[in-house]
Amino acid sequence: MKPFLTLIFLAASSLPAFAHAGAHDDLGGIASAMAHLLGSPFHVALVLAGLGAAVAAGLVLRRSRATASRTPGD
Ligand SMILES: [Zn+2]
Numbered sequence: 001m002k003p004f005l006t007l008i009f010l011a012a013s014s015l016p017a018f019a020h021a022g023a024h025d026d027l028g029g030i031a032s033a034m035a036h037l038l039g040s041p042f043h044v045a046l047v048l049a050g051l052g053a054a055v056a057a058g059l060v061l062r063r064s065r066a067t068a069s070r071t072p073g074d
Pocket residue numbers: 020024036040043
């Protein structure tokens with residue numbers, strides 16, 4: 001369990017190393033930032049990867065808690 005969560009954490013923490021080329025200096029407000037985030041396949045892929053990792057971590061934690069709460073007689 002812990003090695004799996006550690007692997008997810010390490011994989012997620014290394015994502016900024018794959019930043020796309022170019023700066024974000026031209027983003028002047030929330031509207032332009034949202035347009036950039038939603039219009040860039042790179043950012044959309046990162047958001048989807050983050051959501052997938054969060055869902056996977058939640059499922060693993062739920063399964064772990066269900067296993068831990070069982071009594072030996074169940
Ligand atoms: Zn960007």
